Amino acid sequence: MSDLAERNREQPAAGPPRVLVVGSINMDLVATVERAPAAGETLLGDSFHRTGGGKGANQAVAAARLGAAVEMVGKVGSDPFGRERLRQLRAERVGTRSVTVEPGVATGVALITLEKSGENRIIVVPGANARLSPADVSRAASLSLFDWAQVVLVQLEIPLATVAAVLEQATQHSVPVVLNPAPAPTEPFPASWWSQISVLVPNRSEAALLSGVPTDTPGGVEKAARALLARGVRQVVVTAGREGAFVLSSEETDDPARTGGEWIPAFPVEPVDTVGAGDTFCAALATGLAAGETLVSAARFAAAAAAIAVTRPGASASAPTRAEVEQFLESGGKLELPREPAATFPVSPFPSPDDTMGWIRHTIEEEGLAVLALLDRIGPEFEEAVNLILSCTGRVILTGMSKPGHVAQKLASTFNSSGTPAFFVHPAEGLHGDAGSVTAEDVIIAISNSGETGEVLAFVDAATPSGAPVIAITGNRSSRLAQRSRIVLDAHIEREADPLGLIATTSSTVESVVGDALAVAVMAKRRFGRLDFFRIHPGGTLGEQLRRELQRHGRL
Structure with a gap:
């Protein structure tokens, strides 16, 4: 399989870049505090709000705001949070025909403490996300979503068996996969995964865990990226916070990052909330690659999008529009934007008047x-x-x-x-x-x-x-x-x-x-049985079927 950018340049398609996101859908419950509490300590928070979250949903919304056509594969519970999240995704123009509702199960939630410094601590309760199965991935494939997609974007907030199914389907359909290995895996990847991953996008702690190489210095980050490339991944992007992102491609690609790698500098901004920054970065990277950009070019675009995201509260809500990112880049990274993100689309749960199938769904x-x-x-x-x-x-x-x-x-x-x-x-x-x-x-x-x-x-x-x-x-x-x-x-x-x-x-x-x-x-x-039913419903096809059945068993 050729490099992502090469593949998408070779197969140009009308319309926006097409990204298929498979992942988690959560409701984020966010408490802002001066600092995080110590063990056994109770603190009074400053404020509380809830907002859409889940790494999969965050990335889907961000990609849609950045100009991609997006379809999502995921699961919500049969509760008010699930209904709210579905409406929010549709309002952001994320396709939800492969988002299913799991009866009797709660929607996933993330409990977040957000410190004044912008740092955060997160506990995720998977809920319905844990029920997303390989069968759901197969169902998405039967809807031709893997044929439709130019890039598949997946994370690890869903069962690993489901991630494996995504990699297999993507390989069968020759569609590149961008894997964001978050949250950090607790055990090594299966050996078969490495060659199926087109672009691996870990942060520095995830890179250290996956590679076994310390990443507390820029040199360590580079060494970890090379170790991951040696496992069989074609391209690696390690995000390193304020230090930027290190981009490395294998010798088989034509990307500028193939000869020793390249650091993409972070844009200097004042952070307000870092919760959704990584998800915005991944979404922007996938959108750029689906549009045929090189890995370095897509990573620069992603760094700008993430820089804007950290200046705003919320995970999904902080994602910028493509116009905002382009303006940010044209200004040389000057943040001349409103602190609160402008809605890309009217927040309406309804399809357009002429969207017949949209109204039916x-x-x-x-x-x-x-x-x-x-x-x-x-x-x-x-x-x-x-x-x-x-x-x-x-x-x-x-x-x-x-x-x-x-x-x-x-x-x-x-x-x-x-x-x-x-x-x-x-x-x-x-x-x-x-x-x-x-x-x-x-x-x-x-x-x-x-x-x-x-x-x-x-x-x-x-x-x-x-x-x-x-x-x-x-x-x-x-x-x-x-x-x-x-x-x-x-x-x-x-x-x-x-x-x-x-x-x-x-x-x-x-x-x-x-x-x-x-x-x-x-x-x-009442123990109302088939004979009882026949006595009051002897007519019609159903009555005749019951008559023959009851006679065959000697009950008439």
Whole structure:
């Protein structure tokens, strides 16, 4: 395989450079302090904030801001942090079709103390990142992402087996790999990795650990880089903080750094937050290489991008735009930029109006994430609702207005099909006599996202004098409907999936899932079996299949 720059010069492509990032997605929880606490010491912090993090996500966002087209392979949990991170990535124009949600698992978090000096200490809890598997990499390959990419960028905040799968896929598809070995590995790389890595980008401590050579001096850094090159890596960039970065290429390349290497000086700036600097450097390096630049040229661009990043707070948030880096370089490294980064794009979770597939993916993601979020809100009230329905000697009466009403009609059918007598009452019809059908032996399930729907409230008021208890499925636990109900099931959503955020899309899906969960749990506790189902559903193809099955087993 030829040198990265040569490969991308030989295969020019229209549009921006294309970078595939495989890695971690975290939420960073950042406390600023005067200094780090000693062991056993408690300090009062100055401030706290949360921001998007994870080395993979940081690098993906930085590459996108620097002008690359970016796709990401990663994993988030089924929690609010996961939903927030997905929206943030989409807002930065990072492709998320290979970012999956792991049910019942927390999104990765990083606990960060940031000292006044700009130094930081970080504890990473991997969460869903630990579930990113070789199968996820294979899935990305099946979507042709390795064929699409000009450079693959990967780090070590994901399982090593997954990193190995990335290297194998990249090798099979002849796409160069930039590997950032952070956090520092606790054991040596497998021997097969070295020849599969196109560019290795360690910091000086990681270089020392991987090479076995001390890197506390510039000469040590150079010696470590040569030792790493001897392992089979084609190119090495060792970042060394204020001293800059040392770039070294093998003799087989045509890069200027092939003859003894070259130091790329760091730009003198006043650091504010160094958390995202390394990630910005790697992203800029990969973007430059994907665009066909030499390693030295890409490293100079990366040094400038990282210099800007350290003057701003946040990991992803600190990454500059390409225009900012170009202005910085043209000014000779003078920081004539705002301290707070200007947003590259409007922070909107929505695709453009003409992006049909984007809207389809957005809607499926939005509704799917809202359903998975229910897992974090399952409490004893769900079991209470199931037991209340099981103890009902009458019928389950479902009601709702407009789209929640259609959900209620569907759920009445589901309860009937699963052995629980049920019917739907339109709340407006209920106010014209149908409330008289409700008895003390019945249970009412009232559905309203706001919990303030006038017709539903009026029907509940008209029906409850019968003594029938009410189960509310609502997105507002403090609503008047919730106050009128014996049991409240939380169907809260953050927003609807449509562009206006007004049409009952996500909310009606969540309401339906909550109702289905009740019906299925009741069905299971009733021991409702196939013969029971056949007795109330003898018709149609399904009924005929069950008839033959039951006759074959002598049950009819």
